[in-house]
Amino acid sequence: MPELPEVETVRRGLAPHLDGARIEALELNRADLRFPFPPDLARRVSGRRVLTLGRRAKYLLIPLDSGETLILHLGMSGRMIVERGDEAGTMADFHHDVTRLPQHDHVIFRLEGGTRVVFNDPRRFGSLDLWSSDRLDDAPSLATLGIEPLGNALHPEALAALLAGRRTPMKAALLDQRLIAGLGNIYVCEALHRARISPTRPAGALKRREIGALVVAIRDVLAEAIDAGGSTLRDFRHEDGSLGYFQHAFRVYDREGEPCPTPGCRGIVRRLVQSGRSTFHCLECQR
DNA sequence: CTCAGCTCCTGCGGGC
C-alpha cells in the first residue's frame, strides 16, 4: 500500500521516538512475514540502540549500534503504530484506530521508557530483514533497486538512458523498481497525468522534452505528497499515536468517470487494466 | 535480457 511518500512520512513520524532510543526487546509474534525473518533476529536487535532512521525507496532503514541495519518494508497493508506509556505505565489511547486488529501485530519494538512501536500488517506482504550496515547495498531487497526519484540521481539524461530501447508501456516501466525505485501504482498514474504522457506509450518512444516533463512531474508529485503527509502527521500523533496513511488530493487515481482536472481539458478520467492493475488516465490530454 | 502473468494474504465495499 505505501509508496515512497508514505514511507517517508512514516520515517519522519517514527524518528522522534526511535532515533537514539534503546530497544529493550524486539518481540516477534510469528516467524515470518512475506519472508522468514533472518536467524536470531530478536537476539541481534534486543538491547541495541537505534542510530538515525533512513529510507531507501519504499524501505524503512533502522540502523543499530551493533553495525547491522533493520530493513523494513510495509508491503500493501503494513503500518507502524506508536504507543506511548504514561507515568502510570499505561498505553496511549489508540482506540480511534478501529480497523487495527491485534492478531496482525507481528513485530513489536519495546523501547526504554515504555514506548512500544508496533508493526501491524494484515496481508503480511511486508518484510523485515537485518543486514550489515556497511554492506547495505548488497542486501537482497536493496541490491536491485534503481535510482531514488528524489535527489540528484533523477535527471532527464538518466531517465532517457533507463527508458531507451524498451518497448514496455510507460506504466510498467515506472512501476519497475529496478529503474526508478519508490513509485507505486498511484504516483505512476499521477506523474504520467501531470506530464501528459499516455500510460500505454512504449517507454523507448518518449521524446526528450517528454522525459524532461516527466522528471519534473515525478519530483513534484512525490514532494507534494510528502508535504501533505507531514501536515497530517502532527494530527495523527496527537489523536491516537498511530502513523501511516494520509489523505492526498489525487488528480486521476480512483477518479474514473470524473472530469479531467487538467486546465482547459474536456476529457474524462478513464480506467484501464495494465498487467493486472488499474491505470487511471485521460485520453484527451495524455498522449 | 525483457516482459507478461501468477502468486502470496486479509479486509472491505459494492451489488444482489
Add this chain to the structure above:
DNA sequence: TGCCCGCAGGAGCTGA
C-alpha cells in the same frame, strides 16, 4: 440485513 465477489497502493518468481 447478510452473503458473495472483485478488488486493493507490492514485488519476487516463472517461463516464454
